[in-house]
Amino acid sequence: MAHTTSTPKIHEGCNLKRFRELCNYKQDALTFELGAD
Secondary structure: OOOOOOOOOOOHHHHHHHHHHHOOOOHHHHHHHHOOO
8 A cells, every 4th residue: 555645734824924923024014015905
């Protein structure tokens, strides 16, 4: 029987939050920089 490894799910929300906190960005500042209304 072959052993298959499943790729772990990437939780984009957690990664974005971690990146935002490392750069000391507030959510409002990040959305402004990305050009969201």
